[in-house]
Amino acid sequence: MKFNIALLAGDGIGPEVINEAVKVSDAIAKKFNHEITWTPALTGACAIDAVGVPYPDETHEVCMKADAVLFGAIGHPKYDNDPSAPVRPEQGLLLMRKKLGLFANVRPTFTFPSLIDNSPLKRERIEGTDLVFLRELTGGIYFGEKGRRDGGETAFDNCVYTRAEVQRLAKKGFELAMTRSKKLCCVDKANVLETSRLWRETVQAMEKDYPEVTVSYEFVDAVAMRLVQWPNSYDVLITENLFGDILTDEASVISGSMGLMPSASVGEHTSLYEPIHGSYPQATGLNIANPLATILSAAMMFEDAFGLKDEAEAIRAVVNKSLEQGVVTEDLAAKGTKAYKTSEVGDWLVENL
Amino acid sequence: MKFNIALLAGDGIGPEVINEAVKVSDAIAKKFNHEITWTPALTGACAIDAVGVPYPDETHEVCMKADAVLFGAIGHPKYDNDPSAPVRPEQGLLLMRKKLGLFANVRPTFTFPSLIDNSPLKRERIEGTDLVFLRELTGGIYFGEKGRRDGGETAFDNCVYTRAEVQRLAKKGFELAMTRSKKLCCVDKANVLETSRLWRETVQAMEKDYPEVTVSYEFVDAVAMRLVQWPNSYDVLITENLFGDILTDEASVISGSMGLMPSASVGEHTSLYEPIHGSYPQATGLNIANPLATILSAAMMFEDAFGLKDEAEAIRAVVNKSLEQGVVTEDLAAKGTKAYKTSEVGDWLVENL
Ligand SMILES: CC(C)[C@H](C(=O)O)[C@@H](O)C(=O)O
Ligand SMILES: CC(C)[C@H](C(=O)O)[C@@H](O)C(=O)O
Numbered sequence: 001m002k003f004n005i006a007l008l009a010g011d012g013i014g015p016e017v018i019n020e021a022v023k024v025s026d027a028i029a030k031k032f033n034h035e036i037t038w039t040p041a042l043t044g045a046c047a048i049d050a051v052g053v054p055y056p057d058e059t060h061e062v063c064m065k066a067d068a069v070l071f072g073a074i075g076h077p078k079y080d081n082d083p084s085a086p087v088r089p090e091q092g093l094l095l096m097r098k099k100l101g102l103f104a105n106v107r108p109t110f111t112f113p114s115l116i117d118n119s120p121l122k123r124e125r126i127e128g129t130d131l132v133f134l135r136e137l138t139g140g141i142y143f144g145e146k147g148r149r150d151g152g153e154t155a156f157d158n159c160v161y162t163r164a165e166v167q168r169l170a171k172k173g174f175e176l177a178m179t180r181s182k183k184l185c186c187v188d189k190a191n192v193l194e195t196s197r198l199w200r201e202t203v204q205a206m207e208k209d210y211p212e213v214t215v216s217y218e219f220v221d222a223v224a225m226r227l228v229q230w231p232n233s234y235d236v237l238i239t240e241n242l243f244g245d246i247l248t249d250e251a252s253v254i255s256g257s258m259g260l261m262p263s264a265s266v267g268e269h270t271s272l273y274e275p276i277h278g279s280y281p282q283a284t285g286l287n288i289a290n291p292l293a294t295i296l297s298a299a300m301m302f303e304d305a306f307g308l309k310d311e312a313e314a315i316r317a318v319v320n321k322s323l324e325q326g327v328v329t330e331d332l333a334a335k336g337t338k339a340y341k342t343s344e345v346g347d348w349l350v351e352n353l
Numbered sequence: 354m355k356f357n358i359a360l361l362a363g364d365g366i367g368p369e370v371i372n373e374a375v376k377v378s379d380a381i382a383k384k385f386n387h388e389i390t391w392t393p394a395l396t397g398a399c400a401i402d403a404v405g406v407p408y409p410d411e412t413h414e415v416c417m418k419a420d421a422v423l424f425g426a427i428g429h430p431k432y433d434n435d436p437s438a439p440v441r442p443e444q445g446l447l448l449m450r451k452k453l454g455l456f457a458n459v460r461p462t463f464t465f466p467s468l469i470d471n472s473p474l475k476r477e478r479i480e481g482t483d484l485v486f487l488r489e490l491t492g493g494i495y496f497g498e499k500g501r502r503d504g505g506e507t508a509f510d511n512c513v514y515t516r517a518e519v520q521r522l523a524k525k526g527f528e529l530a531m532t533r534s535k536k537l538c539c540v541d542k543a544n545v546l547e548t549s550r551l552w553r554e555t556v557q558a559m560e561k562d563y564p565e566v567t568v569s570y571e572f573v574d575a576v577a578m579r580l581v582q583w584p585n586s587y588d589v590l591i592t593e594n595l596f597g598d599i600l601t602d603e604a605s606v607i608s609g610s611m612g613l614m615p616s617a618s619v620g621e622h623t624s625l626y627e628p629i630h631g632s633y634p635q636a637t638g639l640n641i642a643n644p645l646a647t648i649l650s651a652a653m654m655f656e657d658a659f660g661l662k663d664e665a666e667a668i669r670a671v672v673n674k675s676l677e678q679g680v681v682t683e684d685l686a687a688k689g690t691k692a693y694k695t696s697e698v699g700d701w702l703v704e705n706l
Binding site: 121142148152153154156161189193196200220221222224247249250252253 | 434436441473474475478497506508516542546551553573574575578580598599602603
């Protein structure tokens, strides 16, 4: 098969980890007789520096024409202390999600047996955890009307959801649950918010179309607790944009493998794959960042965007092997053992594929 | 001194745990020569059953006349599966907060050395944790306009904050930080929300009035992570209503002592003290619920509402003693040891005061 993949390396360690994912993807493509064309494009702080905006129209066109988008990370410290600066990298991210119609963010949290002791949680709490969040990504309070009144003394943000927006996200949730353990948790704050009541009633009405799926409804504050107490009691969770932002980040650190967690954002036109970690500016250019989350994001791309399960499994298998053999960057290296460089990990994976 | 305390036992285990707090408070009052008049009033599901509304006007009057309010828990399973029922216990809670002007919810998370192994977190992660959240409680998306449009197909919730609302909450945060380690963390989502940008700029402008306090600004998703990773790196945190709802619940389970965490809601007219746990309906009437969070809430009341630090310390000391000697309810009893009943714990505390 032939693929055209948009390559958005972004800022900080983005280019370094993307580089290794390209290496591994090319090796897989060679092995399985595919042909990948990579089309790089600018986004984030580097796009602001180059052309003044964080998500240029040219980048959007590259993404729209691509079969999938592979994304590194965005963000630069020079924007961090001024969240009201007129142009910021995150705006590019939000604009990209909206313009590409990436309405569902798929964020798995799972464990690697060899990394369980990295978790802040006790072993018996985290063992067996394998959950997936589907976070709504193009609606809610992120995209509602916002502004000031009373000469700047009053600020407002509107949270808005339509039934259709809830349905398309929930549909993905039910479908995913059908491929897993058939358990779906709808996370809301229906005891306080009208948008949450719309979420709940919409999902309740869809239950009859998926009679095999057992649906539970939990309040966001209760989920924030249980994620720390018994993460292994969850399977598929669906939720709105802001709750998803908070809970998926919380979930990402409990596994002890945050540097390894991939994610996908799927939607109307194309889909985007990215590691869940940030741009880690302090490590930029040092060749020490862990490339595995990006490489596992590429695996998700092979499986979900191109339907190539064997290729994805081959990547996951070699990543597992590298972990077992301790071919890892400094964040995962055991005390007293050698830490590999970012590019060395990629090279090793390619050799061992 | 003479105090008039409104006693809102509420639902589920509320009456049982409140009962023990009253016993202990009366014993302390006797010991230190104070006189307490308790005025019971209805709230929650029991108020709906009795008079049709969850926060009756009579209850409001009792609270307004009182020097402080001691609160148990509200909520009943018969309302749980229908968050859009026209009358629900939680509405009483929100109405009470608003009408009593309880704008700041003070929620500490700390550890008891003897309970550290109950934490889902590893010992080295949780040891030394001693943080306090100040959650804004009468504004934001909880109280903004909400409703439906397009024949019910679109739902909305407005989040609104004024600078004055932020200032009065932040002022309490700065003042609290001055009495502790002089570290304040403002939790927001200023990279996305206009209300968060108002929060951040307002707190930034107040920094000059508290030159000794070191203020940090963190995004809510980052805090959701660090609370699990390094909770002991936080001291005082201030945040808006919805973020506070989620993060304080997350924080409450990390200590391993959730059944022991007290809280206060302070405001314009009076202040209210309550355990942070829920109404635990399954345990109602069984005399097994842990009364310590309510008793420690009474201690907070003595110290903060009445300025009686010795009385508060005496309560805390005897609670510590009961923990050390294993005089605890079944949730805390070590395997193979005797679990005390709710009322037995109260009796023991009174005897050992
Ligand atoms: C950078 C920020 C706007 C973004 C979000 O809140 O969605 C990030 O936290 C994420 O989760 O991808
Ligand atoms: C019951 C609910 C309305 C309430 C809230 O969200 O404030 C509760 O979760 C709390 O934190 O006191």
